[in-house]
Amino acid sequence: MHVLSVPSDLLAPSVASALPDALMLSALVADIGIPPCPDMLLRLRAELARTPPRSEELARIAMTDVAVSAALLKAAYAPWLGRGRGRGTLAQAFERLGPVRCTALLSALALREVLPAHGPSLERFWDVAHRRSVAMAWLARRHGEVAPDVAQTFGLFCDVGIPVLLQRFESPSYRATLAEANLGFRPFTEVERGRHGTDHAVVGAALARTWGVGEEIVEAVCLHHDYRVLGVEHRRRPSSLLIALALVAERMIQLHRGRNRHGEWQRGGAQALAALGMSEDDFEDWSDEIRTQMVLSGP
Numbered sequence: 001m002h003v004l005s006v007p008s009d010l011l012a013p014s015v016a017s018a019l020p021d022a023l024m025l026s027a028l029v030a031d032i033g034i035p036p037c038p039d040m041l042l043r044l045r046a047e048l049a050r051t052p053p054r055s056e057e058l059a060r061i062a063m064t065d066v067a068v069s070a071a072l073l074k075a076a077y078a079p080w081l082g083r084g085r086g087r088g089t090l091a092q093a094f095e096r097l098g099p100v101r102c103t104a105l106l107s108a109l110a111l112r113e114v115l116p117a118h119g120p121s122l123e124r125f126w127d128v129a130h131r132r133s134v135a136m137a138w139l140a141r142r143h144g145e146v147a148p149d150v151a152q153t154f155g156l157f158c159d160v161g162i163p164v165l166l167q168r169f170e171s172p173s174y175r176a177t178l179a180e181a182n183l184g185f186r187p188f189t190e191v192e193r194g195r196h197g198t199d200h201a202v203v204g205a206a207l208a209r210t211w212g213v214g215e216e217i218v219e220a221v222c223l224h225h226d227y228r229v230l231g232v233e234h235r236r237r238p239s240s241l242l243i244a245l246a247l248v249a250e251r252m253i254q255l256h257r258g259r260n261r262h263g264e265w266q267r268g269g270a271q272a273l274a275a276l277g278m279s280e281d282d283f284e285d286w287s288d289e290i291r292t293q294m295v296l297s298g299p
Contacts, residue, residue: 037110037210037211037212038110038113038114040061040062040064040065040068040110041106041107041110042212043061044058044061044062044102044103044106045103045106045212047061048099048102048103049099053094053099055091055092055094055095056091058090058091058094058102059089059090059091059093059094062090062094063090067109067113068106068109069090071105071109072090072093072094072097072102072105073090073093075093075097075101075105076092076093076094076096076097077093077096100148100149100152103149103153104133104137104149104152104153104156107153107156107211108129108130108133108156111156111160112126115160115163115164115167122163122166125159125162125163128159128250128253129155129156129158129159129160130156131253132155132156132158132246132249132250132253133151133152133153133154133155133156134152134155135155135249135252135253135290136151136152136154136155136242136245136246136249137149137151137152137155138290139151139245139248139249139286139290140152140245142286143241143245143276145241146238146241146242146245150214150216150217150238150242151242151245153213153214153217154217154220154221154242154245154246155246155249157204157207157208157213157217157221158204158220158221158224158246159200159204160200160204160207160208160221161199161200161201161202161203161204161205161207161221162178162200162204164200164203164204164207165192165196165198165200165203169196173195173196174196176195177191177192177195177196180195182263183263184262184263184264184266185263187225187267188200188225188263188264189201189225189226199225201221201222201223201224201225201226202222204221204222205218205219205221205222208221216238216239216242217239217242219239220238220239220240220242220243220246223239223243224242224243224246225264227243227267227268227271227272229243230243230244230268230271230272230274230275231271235274235275240275241275241276243268243272244271244272244273244275244276245272245276247264247265247268247269247272248269248272248273248276248278248283250262250264250265251265251269251283252283252286252287252290252291255287256287256290256291
């Protein structure tokens, strides 16, 4: 079995140029078995990109999948939208949610469809991915330098290589890797590469690229455990800001759920705050505000 690892020269001459090229990505996709973007999601994305999107056409496409239809209606009339619960049609659900929310929701649904959760560790993975994506969108609005929909998409795709590797390698083997990596004594991706010759960051970047995600998100997924990108010379890069926002969001989630141990924060937290121009007081204030607004809470 041949697997690919993260390039050793990620930051020379530039972060973007060190991403796996098209041939490497093709080999990785074939070897790891990364699923393609579902056709339904592609058609929905194409319609959402129209100006304006046609709600009836969106509804017609979504109605081919009962799970997607049910999820859209549930999300559209959730109390957090603040316009009454009520009931409505799928077309009204698309109008109520808007293109950005719909795209994020449909991406999450599609990912869960092709990478289903098996067991408590993956259920926790999807829960954290959802909370991280919502928290990152909120933080992006407050920070003002990254588009909220880009931040939310990165929050969703950030660790998507983990369920892919759980499927690729026999479950006990990779679960043991996760257990060791989560102890925080060594960098997460270093543990993965030592055991399997690749890691979830480069696999996740390949998946994100095959699904047509923006290059700044692909780059951030590939490098989100390499905190050299938070150095002064890289801090204005969109991918570096995304990685910093993700670290802050994950730290907030950890604290709000009573889990104080966070090895990644110990390695990159100070750099993340510096990259975002945030002080410890800013972190505390925003963390309290997010919790008050229930962004990190829920079922």
